[in-house]
Each structure stands twice: as structure tokens, then as C-alpha cells.
Amino acid sequence: MATDITSYDFYVGLTQHKLMASRSLSTGQLFLPPRPLDPKDMSTEMEWVELSGKGKLLTFTVIYVGTSAMIAAGYDRKNPYCVGIVQTDEGPAISAQIMDLDLSHPELIQIGMPLEVVYLERGEGEAKKTFLGFKPAA
């Protein structure tokens, strides 16, 4: 029986500080975000794979006017946040918040810089959830 590959379990992985992808048993293709069907051969025979959490910055922006969730988390025009697209060392790319950068001079942030995963807690009470982040690699 095929393993269930769900976004729910991806987020459970984040709460356990694991960055989980899916891998097609037939083609070996890796999927992040994890998906249950391999478009190459339409196979649903998948397994979970934990990624190294290492990657590089493909692109980014510094957001001054954020989503309500980010405003609730304390971000605003005076305290902007960075989000970007990170290509993992294993190949696939994903969106994430990028932490620990000097945001006063976004033009100095280097595309291609090495990053490592961080796990971000946001929200209160039942809405509390772990989100995907990256920061400059040590």
C-alpha cells in the first residue's frame, strides 16, 4: 500500500525539526513540497525522505507590508522581514522565511549564499504552528 504523503505530515515533520520530502520509488525523483503522485510516470509509490536542511538562496525580497499573520507576529514597516526561495542541496526549491540577515541594505544580500534550515514557531494557542525558515549557514 502506498505511503500517505500529505502536507499535514510535512508540517508534523517541521514540529519535530525535520525537513521532509517525498521520493518516488519508481523514478527516484525527489519532491519538495512533498507530493503523492510522480508526474513522470503517474506512480503513487512514494517514501518519505528527510533532507539535510542545507541549501542556497535563489531569490528574496524584504517585505514592509506583510500578511496579517506576519503583522500579528510583530512585523511591520519598521521591522520588515525577508522571505525567499531556497534551493536545497538535494535539488528541489521551496519558499521560506530567511532569518538573521541585515535587512537595512537588501542590495547587499547575496543570491547564492549558503543557508541552513531553521524551524520557526508562530501563532498563539491552537493556532501555534511551526513554519519553515532558513538562515545563513554557520
Place this chain on the structure above:
Amino acid sequence: MAQGKLSRGVAVVGAGMTKFGSFRCKTSRELFVTAFQEMLASVDKGVDPKQIEALFIGNFSSDLFETQSHTAPIMADWVGLTPRPAVRLEDACASSGVALRQGILAVASGVYDMVLVGGIEKMTDLPGDKVTDALGIAADTIYETSTGFTFPGFYASMATAYMHAYGATPQTFMKVGMKNHENGSLNDKAQFGQRISAIMEARKASAVKKGLPMPTWQTELDFLSDDRGNPMVAWPMRLFDCSPVSDGAAALLLVSEELARNFTDAPLHVIGTGQASDGALHSRSTLTSIPAARAAAQEAYRMAGVTVNDIQVAEVHDCFTIAEIIATEDLGFFAPGTGGKAAEAGETARTGSHPINTSGGLKSKGHPVGASGAGQVNEIWKQLRGTAGERQLPGNPSIGLTHNVGGTGQTCTVHIFERR
């Protein structure tokens, strides 16, 4: 076997739209009535609206913006079309481009001879942060918006990638906004139909009136480069790189080609239609192009039997200034990486080699998202029929194109029209 062509020809014989703007006391149904009336009045030889057989309406999110679903029958009812079928098409900001395509396919199929295509969006009732959230659900909420990405943020990330790849600067993007506001200043339907310089002078006058320190801006670029005049939204996109939050509606009347001359001697024949889909921005092979736009354009050019060199005027989806630059490359007007330089050189101005967004684009005209695609066709309707007034292109253009993007390019439609 499918031929990739329409089974019979389809023509636009009427087009109307509201002014785009912020209309506190009007809901989308009233806006649609206004667009519908203007469309009827635009039919040169007149039309009996009872001949309309179906309604295809584009709308992104009346659900969130107006707490109203099941919007299509309401629109049909308000313009007196019930009990004819009415369907709402939702593909984010490409909703009415997609509605247009579905209307075209319905007439081409032979099921209908005459259909109404429309677009509506009423966005300004929500506070700004709720508008940001509402638009955000057009991206992947589980894997994109959840990280904090906003729509300005997505396009800003494309701008960052474009600057890195091709050496563009924030000034490159500002030139697009300046050009579109100049065009919009000649369009009475535009929400912000003023040149940037006029907006700058108004701000200066306001500062004097309020006793605030006088800004030192001398040029449009001074104003656009200053946080006080043009605050950052998502670096490198500033406020004047972003299309506004808008209310508006647009309506188009489509008939089978053989009936077109009954309604006007100058119909716009739909010679090409293309549409494509894609995954999330982070899943794509490129961040400096929108692959769905290239695929939709290829389909539309092939069907029309024309190349980009035949396109005399184009309305492209400039939801952000970077988006117009990428659009002009994806459509083939300029090679990858050269659209920014072309914009800086004035090639996309009304006097340039490839006039883009003569209406003022979404930037100046406004972006009521579900109405924008049908709004674009209104400009092509005017330009190809020689009725665009002060902003009319010279040379009697006869072939025009619209390019309407949903999300960051999860959807794109391209349409090509010819006046015969």
C-alpha cells in the same frame, strides 16, 4: 483529431467598462450594470440584449471581498439575462481573460451565437491587510503564503532575480511606472490617471498646506526614489511599482463571425487564443520569465498565424512594473534580459517600436483583479477601431494582443484580435 483552431470564427462586436477606482457606495452588481450599458451603447448597429444566450463572468473573490459567492446568476439577473446560463470563472487575476476564452470556445463550438463576457471585482471595502490576505490565497497557501510571502513579495522576488541575472536597477522598474502613468493621464477610465510629475506636485502642495518640510524632489525619478514619496512595499518593489487596489467591471459582446457585420462594420475578430497553467513560483525552472505566458503566447500566435512582429499594440499584465518587463520578453517583443533596457529606451511608449499598455495598464488604470482581463480588451477595441482619443496610436493599427496573468503565472491567457 483536435486541430488547435476554432471550429468557427468569433468576433467582438461590443465592449464597455466602468471607470476603475474606489467606489464606496457601489457593489460589483451595480458596476457590472454600468459596464453592460456601456457595452450595449458601443454596438454600432445596435443589439437586442435578449439575443444574448449565456454569460461568462470572471471574478476572483467576491467571496472574500463582498461575502458573496454564486455571483454569476446575480450578475445575469441584474442585467436582465435570466434564465440564460451564467457561469463564474476563477483563475485569480486572469479570471476574465479565462472567461473570455470560455466565451470564445462556447461560440466557436456552435452551441451559442452570442454570449456576454464580463469581469467584476469590488476590492476596496476590505482594510488593506485583509486585501493582502485575500490576494494571497491566489498563491499556494500551504507552501508559499504561509511563509509570509505577499503578492508584491512574489513579484519583488522575480525583480531581485531579474536584477541579479541582467543588471537591471530599481530605476529600470520606475521607468515602466512613469510610462504607464503618462498613458493613463490620457484615459478617463483610469483610477490614477495622472502623470507621476502631477502626483509629485500635488504632494508638494499638500506638504506646504500642512506646514510640513518641503520635499526636494525635482524630477519624477527623485520622487520615485525617495521613501517619503514612494515607500517600500517589498524590496525592490515600491508603492509606485504596484498596481492599486480597485473596484471595477468590464463587459464584452461576442458573436459568431458570420453574424458580426449585423452589429458593426468594424468587428474585432478573435484570431488567436492561448492559455496555460503552472505550479508555484518556487517550483519553476526560471524566476525571470513566466513559462505559462510563453506557452499561452505560442498557442495564440500559432492559431492566429501571426508572429510578434505583426502585433501593433498590446495590453500586458503589469500588476507590478517588473511584470510588464517580463511580459514583453515572454511575448517575444524583446529577447530575454533586454525588456528592461527596452523600457528604459522608450521602446514601449506610445511613440516606441512596441507600444505597451497604452491604456495606462493595471498600474495607472487600476486592477480590479477579476475585471482586468476584460478591461484590457476594451483598450484593444478602442485602439484597433481608432477611437482611443488622445492616446490613439497612429498608423491605423489592425492587430492587437492581450496578456492576462493569474497569480505569479499559475495561469496565463493570451488573445490576439484583428480588425478586418
